[in-house]
Amino acid sequence: xxxxxxxxxxxxxxxxxxxxxxxxxxxxxxxxxxxxxxxxxxxxxxxxxxxxxxxxxxxxxxxxxxxxxxxxxxxxxxxxxxxxxxxxxxxxxxxxxxxxxxxxxxxxxxxxxxxx
Amino acid sequence: xxxxxxxxxxxxxxxxxxxxxxxxxxxxxxxxxxxxxxxxxxxxxxxxxxxxxxxxxxxxxxxxxxxxxxxxxxxxxxxxxxxxxxxxxxxxxxxxxxxxxxxxxxxxxxxxxxxx
DNA sequence: CAGGATCCTGTAGGATACTG
DNA sequence: CAGTATCCTACAGGATCCTG
Numbered sequence: 001x002x003x004x005x006x007x008x009x010x011x012x013x014x015x016x017x018x019x020x021x022x023x024x025x026x027x028x029x030x031x032x033x034x035x036x037x038x039x040x041x042x043x044x045x046x047x048x049x050x051x052x053x054x055x056x057x058x059x060x061x062x063x064x065x066x067x068x069x070x071x072x073x074x075x076x077x078x079x080x081x082x083x084x085x086x087x088x089x090x091x092x093x094x095x096x097x098x099x100x101x102x103x104x105x106x107x108x109x110x111x112x113x114x115x116x
Numbered sequence: 117x118x119x120x121x122x123x124x125x126x127x128x129x130x131x132x133x134x135x136x137x138x139x140x141x142x143x144x145x146x147x148x149x150x151x152x153x154x155x156x157x158x159x160x161x162x163x164x165x166x167x168x169x170x171x172x173x174x175x176x177x178x179x180x181x182x183x184x185x186x187x188x189x190x191x192x193x194x195x196x197x198x199x200x201x202x203x204x205x206x207x208x209x210x211x212x213x214x215x216x217x218x219x220x221x222x223x224x225x226x227x228x229x230x231x232x
Numbered sequence: 233c234a235g236g237a238t239c240c241t242g243t244a245g246g247a248t249a250c251t252g
Numbered sequence: 253c254a255g256t257a258t259c260c261t262a263c264a265g266g267a268t269c270c271t272g
Contacts, residue, residue, distance in 0.1 A: 010154050010165060014147045016221030017214075021146060023224060026264070030137065031130045038126050043234050049126060054266060059235055069227070081272090083234060093223070097216045098133075104210065105132030108139060111185070111206070142244070159254050173245060175255055197252090199254060236271075243264090251256075 023068050024094070028053055028061045034098060036071060036087045043083055070094070139184050140210070144169055144177045150214060152187060152203045159199055186210070 024030055028050070035049045047058055062085065065071045070091045076082040140146055144166070151165045163174055178201065181187045186207045192198040 010151070011167065012222070013150055013154075013218050014166060016218045016225070017146045017150060018143070018221070019224055020217045020221035021143070027134070027137070028265090030133045034129055034133060035126070038129075047234095050130060051127065052266095054268095055235060056237090056267090057265060060265090068224075080233070090227070094220065097213060097220065100213045100216065101136045102129050102132045104213065105134070105136035106128075107209070108135060109132070144245090163254095168246095170246065170248095171255065172247090172257090176245090196253070234272095236269105238269085239267085241264105241266080243262105245262090246260085248259090249257085252254095 023070070026061065028057055029065060029070075030098065030101070032058070032061055032065065033070065033087065033091060033094065034102075036085060036091075037095065037098070041084045041086060043085070046085065139186070142177065144173055145181060146214065146217070148174070148177055148181065149186065149203065149207060149210065150218070152201060152207075153211065153214070157200045157202060159201070162201065 024033075031050050031053070032046060035046045038049070040046045040049050043058070043062075046062075047053060047055065050058075062071065062073070066073050069088060072086050072088050074084045074086070076084055140149075147166050147169070148162060151162045154165070156162045156165050159174070159178075162178075163169060163171065166174075178187065178189070182189050185204055188202050188204050190200045190202070192200055
């Protein structure tokens with residue numbers, strides 16, 4: 001299969017875009033992924049690293065990300081239960097987009113403040 | 117300014133991510149950008165190319181995209197008024213992300229159908 | 233520490249009809 | 253053709269308190 005000969009299909013593209021948006025959509029999923037990428041693994045750690053997020057949203061989003069195979073959740077120990085969140089290899093397939101979006105956001109801020 | 121020496125700042129990254137999400141957020145902005153990238157320029161053309169979108173959402177999103185400098189709106193003629201929507205050069209700074217997201221969405225669909 | 237349970241609200245977005 | 257104007261509602265997301 002030669003990828004250079006893939007025929008672009010508009011409807012399929014839009015569907016794919018919406019699928020992607022569905023997985024990473026909402027206000028918090030990308031910030032959470034980014035927090036994990038920065039080495040945070042514990043619930044409270046992640047919470048503190050993302051200004052404004054509530055426990056409700058954090059646990060909700062973590063679940064969805066886990067369901068989509070983007071992150072993993074591991075239980076360590078028994079009595080003082082330790083939970084470890086990590087990005088999966090699958091998450092790494094998204095890191096390029098993540099970085100590009102960060103760069104874009106930074107440039108965009110310059111872009112709009114430049115012109116008032 | 118050597119970009120390789122940029123110190124990564126987590127809070128700034130998250131802010132940048134949320135800025136980007138704000139600009140392209142919602143259900144329709146990326147599909148619209150993609151439609152324009154595919155050569156559609158007319159309102160009804162764009163509308164027809166995006167299954168499910170309503171005129172209300174289309175005009176609302178087009179306005180916001182124009183405000184953010186992502187697309188341009190040009191009026192041609194006088195009597196049978198012709199409107200032409202086009203992506204701006206600034207929109208092109210986003211095309212890499214757009215393509216990556218399309219690729220990711222397609223792969224993701226394979227990924228999840230594969231496992232059940 | 234790692235969340236769950238509730239309650240509440242704004243707004244994104246849908247449906248439908250209409251206009252120059 | 254290129255949109256406006258209304259009306260409506262589901263749900264994303266916030267606030268707060270509680271639990272093992």
